[in-house]
Amino acid sequence: MNTENKKRESGCPVAFGLDTFGDRWSLLIIREIMLKGKRTYSEFLEADEGIASNILVARLKHLEAEGILNKSRDPDNRRAFIYALTKKGRDLAPILLEIIIWSGLHDERPVALRGVLEKIQNDREGFEASLRKG
């Protein structure tokens, strides 16, 4: 019935991070917000990787419980909810950035976001700031 809560409680910051956002989907949801400006459940569902709706709900609940996302009603559409990053969530930007840089170095395939890598090299701080804004 439960689908989260597997804290390792070793006191290690790496384990703490992984327990908080280190599953198969959490960082992809964060990416949808930071890089693609998405904010709603149905927008997340459209992600290229095809997340299942039950998993998406579970991850959104988890990330909200962890204080990384904030859920509120969309003032312009009363049947929609908006998921926004908290400070804690925006602070994940450097991690996402470093993952992108690493993949840029080591992914041999023709990558769609090659332009993003140039942006990062030209103005890393600016790019990170843009991530934080969503």
Added chain:
Amino acid sequence: MNTENKKRESGCPVAFGLDTFGDRWSLLIIREIMLKGKRTYSEFLEADEGIASNILVARLKHLEAEGILNKSRDPDNRRAFIYALTKKGRDLAPILLEIIIWSGLHDERPVALRGVLEKIQNDREGFEASLRKG
């Protein structure tokens, strides 16, 4: 029988990274090498989080297949193997570093590695270089 290979093939660098090292254990093994200087199967088994031996073997094989680890015989102990980071593996240092920084900011618990955080603040580049060396 298989226990890996779930590439999403979306072309996204974030997904690429997660598919390569984004499971429950891979980055913890990398941490054992980078932060604690471990190199062998039995040393990894002793990690605080208590990884099961079958999972450890699966992760080591996966990371080797991904070109992140290199397995070789220990010249000083012919029944032991040494798992060392490749360039691709050492390049994960900034990601680990950012995860540690993020946890330092947001983990409320008394954290063992608080000293590490000060080191990072005082000399980030030096710390990253030390990670790369293992």
Added chain:
DNA sequence: ATGACGTATTGCATTTTGCAAGTTATTTTT
């Protein structure tokens, strides 16, 4: 050859993921 060490493998229970279909509540269209 025996026992200890280091590295695995196997079997089985539990947990998590993935997929397809169904549900509830709120708009919009007719």
Added chain:
DNA sequence: AAAAATAACTTGCAAAATGCAATACGTCAT
């Protein structure tokens, strides 16, 4: 006001990954 569409979930069940305990296989030292 009834019907259709939209948005956010929920449920049931199969498949895969994880976790745990026990066992096995090659060195190596005596």
